[in-house]
Amino acid sequence: MDASISPYDQGLDKNTANFAALSPLSFLARAADVFPEKVAIVHGNQRTDYRTFYRRSRQLASALTSLGIGKNDTVSVLLSNVPPMLEAHYGVPMAKAVLHSMNTRLDAAIIAFQLDHANCKVLITDREYAPVVSEALSIATVKPTVIDYSDPEYPQDGARLGTLDYEAFLQSGDPEFQWSLPDDEWDAITLNYTSGTTGNPKGVVYHHRGAYLLAQANVITASMAKHPVYLWTLPMFHCNGWCFPWSISVVAGTHVCLRWVRPQAMWDLIANENVTHLCGAPIIMSTLLNAAADQKQDLDREVEFFTAAAPPPESVLAAMKTAGFNVTHLYGLTEVYGPAVVNDWKGEWDALSLEEQAQKKARQGVRYVALEDLKVLDPETLEPVPLDGETLGEVMFRGNVVMKGYLKNEDATNKAFRGGWFHSGDLGVMHPDGYIQLKDRSKDxxxxxxxxxxxxxxxxxxxxxxxxxxxxxxxxxxxxxxxxxxxxxxxxxxxxxxxxxxxxxxxxxxxxxxxxxxxxxxxxxxxxxxxxxxxxxxxxxxxx
Structure with missing residues (x-):
């Protein structure tokens, strides 16, 4: 033994017995092993248990592999909140490929740009979107294999664009496909494009490690006990559904799919499926609260609602509480896997007046347990601003749930990571208790x-x-x-x-x-x- 080297650094190397790459794929495998008969997915009249969910995800991985799809190949999907979207979150990375989920409301030019920029090899698309996808494919340079999904619960009239049907394609795969964890937990797992409001969108690349950590952090932040019931009011294409497609498997919960956000459907599912959690922008709250009286339901339990974007007004928070919802304010960006900051509520704040509580609720909050650091810094000097709730600075992130970077855009990546921090572009203040509050986007x-x-x-x-x-x-x-x-x-x-x-x-x-x-x-x-x-x-x- 070399005396100049610490004994802690000798003979204690990583090996297959003591190290495995972190990946959210392991969550589904465990849920299927431990709770095989537990309902994993509800979609209309369909009920899918964890054993079947896992087998179908493996079939998808197998079928993709048979097409020649492998490591770092891009598989694009244009799907609403339906079971194949959940299967894609597991099956695509099980094939070592990268999942690229697209906003279902994009126009043909942006879809074509994304397909080309991502070098898409396979496109799984819902027939509902056939007109815009057909136009996009006529513009795009790439010629992916197109797989059409026909929703058996809500049939669409859209044309078939490819020669493969999703269900038939999946059934061609092996349900016992021997997938493996990523070669490296830093390997790409998904690709998500920013909104592109100031030019072409940027492709944000997530890695397996970050997805694993953020998914678990969601469970902690949302106080999810075993077997929660999660209603999909948040689009799964948005930051991979804030990583909740993976989070729910951690606690063997139930995904309740919702193809279209409609007040009657939301209220019925919340009541009839015993929904415990849902997420969404403030518009989801407005849709629930503004539903006709005969559409609303009396809830026999408090339902957890997680919202991002602007903090809800005091009147909306009060109305949601009366309706049976506990609202928690989150904050994040595509570049940090969705939510990475939470308004962690303190029990002593319950004694405050409603106006004072609303002031607390308006703050974005503190870092997720999976985020190493969150600061408000001077954007030029990178020095922390005073904790006075008044001095403006830029909100910056650092840690394992920050993106790998922007695909094929090294200049933008370097700019975003200048000084060893991710620059959010959001301006805010830091309060004396360490809670941040946004004041604006720098451009706003x-x-x-x-x-x-x-x-x-x-x-x-x-x-x-x-x-x-x-x-x-x-x-x-x-x-x-x-x-x-x-x-x-x-x-x-x-x-x-x-x-x-x-x-x-x-x-x-x-x-x-x-x-x-x-x-x-x-x-x-x-x-x-x-x-x-x-x-x-x-x-x-x-x-x-």
């Missing part, structure tokens, strides 16, 4: 007469008005001030509140220079995941 700060105005601060005031349902504030060009706040507002049904009324209301709660000078009443454009499309509103504001 309004500079009026040399003063910085947080669009989120103005929106928060508008949401306090009882007749405001949705609000978005952007900069409007102004010859005198450079920019002034312009608010786009959706009112509650039947409201007759005027522009002057809302401006006067804002003036009561804001400094004069922060008060919107213009208010536009209109339907506010949103993405398929409920995020407000401010880039579209900024363009409209230029024409006012």
């Amino acid at each position: 700060i309004i500079i009026s007469g040399g003063e910085n105005i947080s669009s989120i601060e103005v929106e928060d005031v508008l949401y306090k008005h009882p007749e405001v349902q949705t609000a978005a504030v952007v900069a409007r060009p102004d010859e005198k001030w450079g920019e002034t706040p312009c608010a786009f507002v959706e009112l509650q049904t039947g409201s007759e509140v005027s522009e002057a009324d809302l401006i006067a209301f804002c003036r009561q709660h804001l400094a004069g220079f922060k008060t919107p000078k213009t208010i536009v009443f209109r339907d506010i454009p949103k993405t398929s995941t409920g995020k407000i499309q401010k880039f579209a509103l900024r363009e409209q504001a230029k024409t006012l």
